[in-house]
Amino acid sequence: MIEFKNVTKKYKNTKVLDNISFVIEKNKITSLIGESGCGKTTTLKMINRLIEPTEGEILIDSINIKKKNVIALRRSIGYVIQQTGLFSHMTIRQNIEIIPRLEKKKEKDIEIRTKEMLNMVGLEEEYLDRYPTELSGGQQQRIGIARAFENNPEIILMDEPFSALDPITRSSLQEELLRLQETYKKTIVFVTHDMDEAIKISDKIAIMDNGKIVQYDTPEQILKHPANDFVREFVGNKRIWTSPKLIKVEDIMITNPVTCRPNFSCFYCLNKMKMSKVDSLMVVDENKKLLGVLYAEMLTGINYDGKKVADFIENDVITTHPKDSIVDVLKLVEENKLSTMPVVDKNGILKGLITRSSLITSLSQQFLEEDK
Numbered sequence: 001m002i003e004f005k006n007v008t009k010k011y012k013n014t015k016v017l018d019n020i021s022f023v024i025e026k027n028k029i030t031s032l033i034g035e036s037g038c039g040k041t042t043t044l045k046m047i048n049r050l051i052e053p054t055e056g057e058i059l060i061d062s063i064n065i066k067k068k069n070v071i072a073l074r075r076s077i078g079y080v081i082q083q084t085g086l087f088s089h090m091t092i093r094q095n096i097e098i099i100p101r102l103e104k105k106k107e108k109d110i111e112i113r114t115k116e117m118l119n120m121v122g123l124e125e126e127y128l129d130r131y132p133t134e135l136s137g138g139q140q141q142r143i144g145i146a147r148a149f150e151n152n153p154e155i156i157l158m159d160e161p162f163s164a165l166d167p168i169t170r171s172s173l174q175e176e177l178l179r180l181q182e183t184y185k186k187t188i189v190f191v192t193h194d195m196d197e198a199i200k201i202s203d204k205i206a207i208m209d210n211g212k213i214v215q216y217d218t219p220e221q222i223l224k225h226p227a228n229d230f231v232r233e234f235v236g237n238k239r240i241w242t243s244p245k246l247i248k249v250e251d252i253m254i255t256n257p258v259t260c261r262p263n264f265s266c267f268y269c270l271n272k273m274k275m276s277k278v279d280s281l282m283v284v285d286e287n288k289k290l291l292g293v294l295y296a297e298m299l300t301g302i303n304y305d306g307k308k309v310a311d312f313i314e315n316d317v318i319t320t321h322p323k324d325s326i327v328d329v330l331k332l333v334e335e336n337k338l339s340t341m342p343v344v345d346k347n348g349i350l351k352g353l354i355t356r357s358s359l360i361t362s363l364s365q366q367f368l369e370e371d372k
Contacts, residue, residue: 001023001024001060001061001187002023002024002047004021004022004024004058005056005058005059006019006020006056007020007021007046007056007057008020008054008056009039009046009053009054015211016039019212020211020212021056024189025203025204026154027187028187028204029181029190029203029204030187030202030205031190031197031202032191033205034193034207034209035234038208038209038210041160044189044191045157047060047155047189049065049066050074075103076155077155077156077157078147078148078149078150078156079159081160082159082163086132086140087132088133090131090132091128091129091130092129092131092143093128096118096128097110099151100113100151103151113150117147117150120149121143121145122176123139127139137166141173142173145173149184154186154187156186158188158190160193161173161190162174163193163194178201195235195236199219203218204218204219205219205222207230214227214228215227219246220246223246224251245327247326248324248325248326249321249322249323249326249343249354250322250343250351252354253343254353254355257282257353258276258278258282259281259284260283260284260294260309261285262283262310263308263310264308266299266307267304267305270299280295280339281294282342282353284350289348290319290342290348292314292317293313293340293342294312294313318338318341319341319344321344321345322351329354340354341353341354
């Protein structure tokens, strides 16, 4: 865990960081994002003491980093920068092995680890004796990541590592980073100016402006609940639609679906459907636990006089949860040709309803907003 406590950085009369306090969670990817000059790279470089704070303190696992030997601190933290930072006069092998050799680790251990790291980033061993200039930009950046992981650090700092790459390579390396994180569980601090990139890779995002953190939260919460006008404008009104997995069922469900009890008469329920302009009723008990669905078509052309809902209830109903992604719901709707899908919590209590029409309305809202 990395904690900033009332950290300020001044250069003469200019405040680059203005009394920031926040906690970077262990084994998560945290992105620092903002416009040029907002203080995000300064914040990153303070973690390995490339820049020292004017005021305040920074703690790693509750220990003030000023109490640590600065060389040992930097060697214990992986660091990846925009232009890879590879030494052009060294081979790929020499670049990757530089820290473990400085620490005089065993030759055999270094050799095994280097091959593991090269394999980890998807490159063959034949690259080890090449020089950085013989590799593409994407390959060089993979080597930069391999070098950052080589000494098995708990913390890895990444300063706009993919910004100089073409979109296809960049997207590929973003996916690679997520794959590596799933396997190795590092504490990664990632500086970017690209909101799409931050949303894609981050567990949490710190949006910075004029040396302050104006919002620090999960991508989902930032997209749905921007803290102020700056965040709203920075993120963009329709950004949520570029990340549909972040849109949850609870964001678009009908919150008061029309219901009935199993002991209600079929005649009463048909009339209720007509009055409410629906073709089905959610059947619930006295605690609002979902028992099934009554469809109008079940009662068409039969004698239901004197019969109760319980005689016609459909019990085998596909449901969804309020926190499910609408992407998953769309798949279920299409695969099962559903017109309605009840939303229930973990106890089976009815919380809402998704209909095909509500899905279409919600998904088309982005275009309606654009027209406005």
